[in-house]
Amino acid sequence: DTGVSQNPRHKITKRGQNxxxxxxxxxxxxxxxxxxxxxxxxxxxxxxxxxxxxxxKSRLLSDxxxxxxxxxxxxxxxxxxxxxxDSAMYLCASSLDGPRPQYFGPGTRLTVL
Amino acid sequence: DAKTTQPNSMESxxxxxxxxxxxxxxxxxxxxIHWYRQLPSQGPEYVIHGLTSNVNNRMASLAIAEDRxxxxxxxxxxxxxxxxxxxxxLSGAGGTSYGKLTxxxxxxxxxHP
Numbered sequence: 001d002t003g004v005s006q007n008p009r010h011k012i013t014k015r016g017q018n019x020x021x022x023x024x025x026x027x028x029x030x031x032x033x034x035x036x037x038x039x040x041x042x043x044x045x046x047x048x049x050x051x052x053x054x055x056x057k058s059r060l061l062s063d064x065x066x067x068x069x070x071x072x073x074x075x076x077x078x079x080x081x082x083x084x085x086d087s088a089m090y091l092c093a094s095s096l097d098g099p100r101p102q103y104f105g106p107g108t109r110l111t112v113l
Numbered sequence: 114d115a116k117t118t119q120p121n122s123m124e125s126x127x128x129x130x131x132x133x134x135x136x137x138x139x140x141x142x143x144x145x146i147h148w149y150r151q152l153p154s155q156g157p158e159y160v161i162h163g164l165t166s167n168v169n170n171r172m173a174s175l176a177i178a179e180d181r182x183x184x185x186x187x188x189x190x191x192x193x194x195x196x197x198x199x200x201x202x203l204s205g206a207g208g209t210s211y212g213k214l215t216x217x218x219x220x221x222x223x224x225h226p
């Protein structure tokens with residue numbers, strides 16, 4: 001197993017455009033998490049899935065953000081009408097149920113011009 | 114979420130032990146204590162976690178105070194590759210409440226050759 005993968009690794013977009021990121025978790029992990037990290041800060045929780053069900057969403061996740069995990073495997077995070085404040089590293093993690101470690105991907109760095 | 118308090122930064126010399134403290138005076142009985150670290154330009158990496166008893170793994174040891182209001186991450190012999198931001202995080206157990214990690218500012222560990 002190669003761990004959690006994220007694509008693309010970098011994305012530069014203009015304000016107002018839509019972007020979509022993909023996360024492929026470790027294959028047997030049924031939990032998948034999205035976090036956002038800005039420069040100099042720790043990661044902030046955005047949302048998480050157990051299988052295909054989205055169980056919790058942060059208040060940080062505005063209506064412009066949507067996440068899916070259609071078959072309980074990979075997940076996508078879409079940001080509509082991007083703003084400069086959306087520029088950040090978007091991290092995905094996966095884990096098994098319960099108090100188990102979360103394994104993080106390398107992140108997707110988004111720059112909104 | 115119960116909060117943790119960590120020193121902003123610590124320094125160590127290579128091949129010496131490092132003790133990274135964390136205070137969590139409002140911890141609840143079902144909160145697990147997790148430690149993650151983040152190397153520059155990488156996603157966070159799981160280090161260790163525990164509930165009540167001290168824990169050891171190949172990376173580190175976790176010493177948990179008897180009243181669970183504090184804990185210490187112990188790196189037995191620091192190497193230059195251990196230079197990172199170390200995060201102490203509490204996360205509740207059970208059902209859908211367990212999942213998200215709330216990262217604080219962490220402790221920046223500098224290791225001198």
